[in-house]
Amino acid sequence: MTKRNAFYAQSGGVTAVINATACGLIETARRHRDRIGKVYAGRNGILGALREELIDTGKESPAAIRALRHTPGGAFGSARYKLKGLEESRPEYQRLIEVFRAHDIGYFFYNGGNDSQDTAYKLSQLGEKMGYPLTCIGIPKTVDNDLPITDTCPGFGSAAKYVAVSIREAGYDVASMAETSTRVFILEVMGRHAGWIAAATGLASAAAGDAPHIILFPEIVFDEAAFLARVNKTVMQYGHCVIAVSEGIKHPDGRFLSESAARDAFGHAQLGGVAPHLAQLIKDRLDLKHHWAVADYLQRAARHIASKTDVEQAYAVGKAAVELALQGHNAVMPTIVRKSDRPYRWTIGVAPLAKVANVEKKMPRHFISRDGFHITAACRRYLQPLIAGEDYPPFTNGLPHYVRLKNLAVAKKLKTTFDVKK
Amino acid sequence: MTKRNAFYAQSGGVTAVINATACGLIETARRHRDRIGKVYAGRNGILGALREELIDTGKESPAAIRALRHTPGGAFGSARYKLKGLEESRPEYQRLIEVFRAHDIGYFFYNGGNDSQDTAYKLSQLGEKMGYPLTCIGIPKTVDNDLPITDTCPGFGSAAKYVAVSIREAGYDVASMAETSTRVFILEVMGRHAGWIAAATGLASAAAGDAPHIILFPEIVFDEAAFLARVNKTVMQYGHCVIAVSEGIKHPDGRFLSESAARDAFGHAQLGGVAPHLAQLIKDRLDLKHHWAVADYLQRAARHIASKTDVEQAYAVGKAAVELALQGHNAVMPTIVRKSDRPYRWTIGVAPLAKVANVEKKMPRHFISRDGFHITAACRRYLQPLIAGEDYPPFTNGLPHYVRLKNLAVAKKLKTTFDVKK
Numbered sequence: 001m002t003k004r005n006a007f008y009a010q011s012g013g014v015t016a017v018i019n020a021t022a023c024g025l026i027e028t029a030r031r032h033r034d035r036i037g038k039v040y041a042g043r044n045g046i047l048g049a050l051r052e053e054l055i056d057t058g059k060e061s062p063a064a065i066r067a068l069r070h071t072p073g074g075a076f077g078s079a080r081y082k083l084k085g086l087e088e089s090r091p092e093y094q095r096l097i098e099v100f101r102a103h104d105i106g107y108f109f110y111n112g113g114n115d116s117q118d119t120a121y122k123l124s125q126l127g128e129k130m131g132y133p134l135t136c137i138g139i140p141k142t143v144d145n146d147l148p149i150t151d152t153c154p155g156f157g158s159a160a161k162y163v164a165v166s167i168r169e170a171g172y173d174v175a176s177m178a179e180t181s182t183r184v185f186i187l188e189v190m191g192r193h194a195g196w197i198a199a200a201t202g203l204a205s206a207a208a209g210d211a212p213h214i215i216l217f218p219e220i221v222f223d224e225a226a227f228l229a230r231v232n233k234t235v236m237q238y239g240h241c242v243i244a245v246s247e248g249i250k251h252p253d254g255r256f257l258s259e260s261a262a263r264d265a266f267g268h269a270q271l272g273g274v275a276p277h278l279a280q281l282i283k284d285r286l287d288l289k290h291h292w293a294v295a296d297y298l299q300r301a302a303r304h305i306a307s308k309t310d311v312e313q314a315y316a317v318g319k320a321a322v323e324l325a326l327q328g329h330n331a332v333m334p335t336i337v338r339k340s341d342r343p344y345r346w347t348i349g350v351a352p353l354a355k356v357a358n359v360e361k362k363m364p365r366h367f368i369s370r371d372g373f374h375i376t377a378a379c380r381r382y383l384q385p386l387i388a389g390e391d392y393p394p395f396t397n398g399l400p401h402y403v404r405l406k407n408l409a410v411a412k413k414l415k416t417t418f419d420v421k422k
Numbered sequence: 423m424t425k426r427n428a429f430y431a432q433s434g435g436v437t438a439v440i441n442a443t444a445c446g447l448i449e450t451a452r453r454h455r456d457r458i459g460k461v462y463a464g465r466n467g468i469l470g471a472l473r474e475e476l477i478d479t480g481k482e483s484p485a486a487i488r489a490l491r492h493t494p495g496g497a498f499g500s501a502r503y504k505l506k507g508l509e510e511s512r513p514e515y516q517r518l519i520e521v522f523r524a525h526d527i528g529y530f531f532y533n534g535g536n537d538s539q540d541t542a543y544k545l546s547q548l549g550e551k552m553g554y555p556l557t558c559i560g561i562p563k564t565v566d567n568d569l570p571i572t573d574t575c576p577g578f579g580s581a582a583k584y585v586a587v588s589i590r591e592a593g594y595d596v597a598s599m600a601e602t603s604t605r606v607f608i609l610e611v612m613g614r615h616a617g618w619i620a621a622a623t624g625l626a627s628a629a630a631g632d633a634p635h636i637i638l639f640p641e642i643v644f645d646e647a648a649f650l651a652r653v654n655k656t657v658m659q660y661g662h663c664v665i666a667v668s669e670g671i672k673h674p675d676g677r678f679l680s681e682s683a684a685r686d687a688f689g690h691a692q693l694g695g696v697a698p699h700l701a702q703l704i705k706d707r708l709d710l711k712h713h714w715a716v717a718d719y720l721q722r723a724a725r726h727i728a729s730k731t732d733v734e735q736a737y738a739v740g741k742a743a744v745e746l747a748l749q750g751h752n753a754v755m756p757t758i759v760r761k762s763d764r765p766y767r768w769t770i771g772v773a774p775l776a777k778v779a780n781v782e783k784k785m786p787r788h789f790i791s792r793d794g795f796h797i798t799a800a801c802r803r804y805l806q807p808l809i810a811g812e813d814y815p816p817f818t819n820g821l822p823h824y825v826r827l828k829n830l831a832v833a834k835k836l837k838t839t840f841d842v843k844k
Contacts, residue, residue, distance in 0.1 A: 014598045016591075044601040073594030079602040161820055169438075169723035172495030172824060176436045179466040180501040185719060204821060275716075276695055293718035294697075297607060301591035305726055307820065387820035398583055398729065398809035399626060402594060 003035055004106025006322075007049060008057075009042035011081075011112030011119075011141075014074040015155030016162075016303040017314035018141050021111055022075060023068035024318025025139070026057050030065075035326055040103065040410060045079030046110075046119070050092060050418045052099050054410040067403035069315060070393035072303035075405050081420070083119045086126060093126045095418045100134060102413040107135045107325050111318075113142035113153075114358055117333055121353035124331040137321045138333035138353050141314075143300045145196040148359040149351040150335035152386050154317055155300065157310030160200030161387035162302040163189050163244070163295065168204035170293070171211025171242045178240035184231060184282050184290035185242045187212075188275035190299060192248040195219050195363050197299070200383055201244035202375035211242035212374075218248035219363055220372040222257060228285050230373055235288060245274055304400050308389025309344070320348045344385030425457055426528025428744075429471060430479075431464035433503075433534030433541075433563075436496040437577030438584075438725040439736035440563050443533055444497060445490035446740025447561070448479050452487075457748055462525065462832060467501030468532075468541070472514060472840045474521050476832035489825035491737060492815035494725035497827050503842070505541045508548060515548045517840045522556060524835040529557045529747050533740075535564035535575075536780055539755055543775035546753040559743045560755035560775050563736075565722045567618040570781040571773040572757035574808050576739055577722065579732030582622030583809035584724040585611050585666070585717065590626035592715070593633025593664045600662035606653060606704050606712040607664045609634075610697035612721060614670040617641050617785050619721070622805055623666035624797035633664035634796075640670030641785055642794040644679060650707050652795055657710060667696055726822050730811025731766070742770045766807030 008025055010018055022041070029036045041055040042048025048055065055076055057065070068075055083089045100108070110120040120138040127134035140147050145156035167187050174185045191197045195217030202215055213234045216222065234241035249257050258274040275292040282290050313336050320334035331353045339345035367379035375383075393400040430447055432440055444463070451458045463477040464470025470477065477498055479487070490497055505511045522530070532542040542560040549556035562569050567578035589609050596607045613619045617639030624637055635656045638644065656663035671679050680696040697714040704712050735758050742756035753775045761767035789801035797805075815822040 010598070013603075014595055047601060071594065072591050073596075074598030076598075077601055078598045080599070081602055164821055165726050166720050166724070168821060168824070169494050169725060170719045172493065173436055173719045173723040174495075176432070176496030176498075176500050177502070179469060179499055180503055181435075182719075187720075203819075206821075273695065273698055276698070291718050292716070293720050294714070294716045295720070296713050296715035297592045297595045297604075298588050298609075298715050298717070301595040302588070303591060304587050384819060389820065390814070390817055392812070392814070395812055397625075397806060398811065399586055399590060399628075402590070 003037050005038040005040060005104050006036050006107035006109060007040050007042065007100065007105045008109040009045045009048060009111065010074040010076055010078040011045050011110060011116040012078060013143065013300065014078050015141060015143050015300050016072045016158040016306045017154050017311050018111060019068040019071045019073070019075045020311050020314035021139055021141065021154060021318035023065055024315035025109060025321055026065050028319040028322040032322065032326060036107065036322070040105065041076040043407065044077035046081055047079045047420055048076070049096050049099050050420050052412045052414055054103065055407045056410045059408045060405050064403050064405055069311065070303060071402040072301045076407065082115050083122065086122050093123060096123060097126065097130055097132050099414065101132060103410070106133060107137070109137050109139060109321050111139040111141050113144065114147065114360060117147070117353055118357035121331055121357045124353065135325045135330050136353070137325050137329070138356065139317050139321045140333060140335065143190060143197065144194055146194050146361045148356060148361045151338040151346060152313070152336055154310060154314035156196060157307035157313070157386040158302065159190070159197055159299045160383060161307040162299045162305050163187070163197055163201045164203040164387055165305055166295065167201045167212050167242060167244055171204065174211070174240050174242055181289060182291045183235050183240050183288040186275045186278050186290065186292040187244050188247055188273070188292070188294045189244060191218060191246040193218060193360070195246050198244050198246035199363060199367060199375050199379055200387065203380065203383055203387060209238050212244040213238065213241050214243045214373050215375065216243065216245040216249045217363065217368055217372070218246045218250065219368060221252050222249045224281070228281070231282060232286055243278070245278060247274055249274060303393055303402070306391050307387045308391040309386055311391045313346070316348055324350060341381050341385065344388065425459050427460040427462060427526050428458050428529035428531060429462050429464065429522065429527045430531040431467045431470060431533065432496040432498055432500040433467050433532060433538040434500060435565065435722065436500050437563060437565050437722050438494045438580040438728045439576050439733050440533060441490040441493045441495070441497045442733050442736035443561055443563065443576060443740035445487055446737035447531060447743055448487050450741040450744040454744065454748060458529065458744070462527065463498040465829065466499035468503055469501045469842055470498070471518050471521050472842050474834050474836055476525065477829045478832045481830045482827050486825055486827055491733065492725060492813070493824040494723045498829065504537050505544065508544050515545060518545060519548065519552055519554050521836065523554060525832070528555060529559070531559050531561060531743050533561040533563050535566065536569060536782060539569070539775055540779035543753055543779045546775065557747045557752050558775070559747050559751070560778065561739050561743045562755060562757065565612060565619065566616055568616050568783045570778060570783045573760040573768060574735070574758055576732060576736035578618060579729035579735070579808040580724065581612070581619055581721045582805060583729040584721045584727050585609070585619055585623045586625040586809055587727055588717065589623045589634050589664060589666055593626065596633070596662050596664055603711060604713045605657050605662050605710040608697045608700050608712065608714040609666050610669055610695070610714070610716045611666060613640060613668040615640060615782070617668050620666050620668035621785060621789060621797050621801055622809065625802065625805055625809060631660050634666040635660065635663050636665045636795045637797065638665065638667040638671045639785065639790055639794070640668045640672065641790060643674050644671045646703070650703070653704060654708055665700070667700060669696055671696060725815055725824070728813050729809045730813040731808055733813045735768070738770055746772060763803050763807065766810065
């Protein structure tokens with residue numbers, strides 16, 4: 001077989017472990033130098049391909065590549081840039097083929113969520129049509145955990161562990177202060193459409209009375225009266241109430257809670273923050289002292305408290321992507337296949353991109369308790385293994401030691417440029 | 423010497439390591455059973471003494487007491503309850519002596535910040551006046567790091583480490599997304615009057631371009647124009663800008679930024695949150711995409727990423743409190759004495775409560791860079807050792823395993839009750 005180069009790009013919101021996937025992919029490719037020549041990475045994801053801004057990962061030492069395994073963020077830069085249908089976004093798809101041809105790229109690895117799997121799928125179709133042989137492999141990544149077929153998405157387990165640890169710790173804090181101070185604590189977590197991250201906070205409550213006492217999911221329409229009654233009941237019973245809320249919860253009329261209400265001095269709608277909105281509601285209606293936190297990027301960047309399972313799976317899908325390509329697969333995505341819950345056993349499977357692209361995995365209703373305020377035993381059984389194990393990064397002077405790559409540019413070969421519409 | 427009982431209470435906002443102090447105190451007292459009988463703890467801090475709600479720590483196993491070393495929050499409950507002058511709060515002080523007399527308490531250990539040291543001091547004076555022999559020892563605790571004489575306050579180092587780790591991680595995230603998405607990230611940290619915690623985020627920036635790029639201190643009056651110019655310049659230079667902001671920053675007219683501007687649909691001032699306020703400002707004036715996080719209690723409860731130095735010092739002051747009492751000291755507080763910066767060497771000292779009570783340690787101006795937006799080398803030298811070392815708690819099923827004590831009540835001996843004004 002001929003030796004061809006590979007292109008790898010990170011896409012969409014980054015995670016604590018997307019670089020572990022890059023590590024698995026590059027380390028594995030380096031073990032197959034007979035088949036894979038250079039491994040190029042896109043500077044800022046797919047933009048790097050469109051602009052012919054390629055990074056030569058071959059210039060990075062084995063130690064630097066190894067350190068990707070414990071470094072959060074996207075080491076080559078990621079991009080939020082959606083390619084649409086083959087007709088609508090034809091110039092982009094053709095440009096990709098043009099750049100790949102110029103650099104003899106025979107393997108396209110795209111590390112992202114739903115949209116990215118769709119792009120990888122379309123590109124594989126176009127390569128075929130244009131007579132350009134291109135192996136397209138999607139690699140799962142998203143803290144949202146909403147890709148189908150795979151048991152979970154690398155990135156989710158670590159975000160899940162972060163929010164579960166954080167709400168347990170905040171719960172211990174609030175419980176000690178409630179007699180004279182804060183009675184209600186609200187932690188806002190990510191999840192605009194699916195409540196997977198919010199659900200993970202539920203793992204922290206092992207016994208009755210443990211935080212969180214209430215979880216608000218985007219899947220459940222917000223019922224203000226029922227919510228306030230539950231807060232009040234919890235404070236009566238336990239002296240305090242800890243709430244996890246997904247950023248995506250909605251009013252019965254479909255508006256996000258975070259869009260409602262607050263306006264600043266200039267009359268602009270106040271940005272984001274469903275936690276402060278709920279806090280105000282609790283103050284106005286129940287007159288309880290409260291505090292609130294918004295974890296935002298901290299939850300998806302917190303490599304210091306990554307799930308070991310998640311790190312291992314992130315690495316494994318990167319490794320598997322290369323192996324699938326070398327085995328002759330095309331237009332597929334490696335998946336995590338759950339073999340058993342306890343002990344958690346998993347292996348790598350493979351799914352056709354055609355079945356992954358644009359399909360969103362929702363939280364099943366039976367993972368949410370009947371009253372809509374917590375998770376069920378089935379949900380715990382599913383989530384628990386995903387946060388298992390610790391995988392601490394090395395520390396220097398009290399801080400995690402994360403790598404910054406050299407990210408050296410590959411010389412351009414094309415005379416043409418491409419204007420990316422951002 | 424006669425054997426007498428001891429009373430220990432946690433006061434004010436709890437920390438990731440205040441229980442490590444309780445652990446040091448109780449373990450040390452247990453080694454001196456010839457001199458110290460029971461160790462009682464106040465249920466919900468000083469309220470437990472006023473209400474005669476004492477907890478018998480003797481009912482807890484050695485393993486449970488040991489586990490306090492790695493458990494955040496306040497295991498016996500803490501309280502925000504300030505006793506004023508001896509005249510103004512005479513009923514409270516007298517009640518304390520009454521309860522102590524009833525339970526033969528000869529040692530009073532009060533674990534808190536400035537106010538608590540003042541209370542311990544006043545109580546020592548009253549004991550003398552009333553002919554009730556009482557040894558009063560204050561024990562330092564506060565994430566605010568604002569107690570005088572001591573090199574640092576247990577609790578601060580762990581909060582400092584948490585914010586430094588968090589902003590480094592968020593910095594890696596934002597740097598990878600900036601080309602097509604978030605350009606500016608804002609992390610709000612605690613510190614209403616002193617910028618110690620905000621300053622600690624500065625430890626994350628080891629090289630030029632590292633996050634945080636801008637730190638806003640309560641000690642520096644907020645200059646909107648200078649701030650916006652700096653944000654803009656940073657985005658021009660590095661493509662993104664990461665900002666740490668202390669909750670206590672103020673307008674030139676003295677108002678907190680967090681008080682200004684936003685009102686909700688009911689016309690109420692929006693609660694807290696200087697981060698969303700700055701985010702709005704950046705959007706309005708610079709039109710840059712941004713995200714923001716508010717760490718709130720997470721930063722003071724994050725035992726999972728506690729500073730080893732902080733845990734050791736927290737334990738040491740608890741141990742020293744008992745030893746000082748047994749050596750005959752009264753109306754004193756154990757302190758941390760810094761012997762050298764690199765390597766960091768420290769020992770335990772002793773300060774008279776008269777010199778500690780109500781004195782606030784501010785950030786020296788020379789710890790803040792001339793332009794007011796970052797920390798100096800002197801500040802780094804001071805802060806660096808305080809976040810050094812990791813001290814991970816044990817984990818079970820992916821979550822830190824924290825202890826909940828039995829907290830069994832001691833039978834009341836008094837017929838009288840005391841009405842606590844909250």
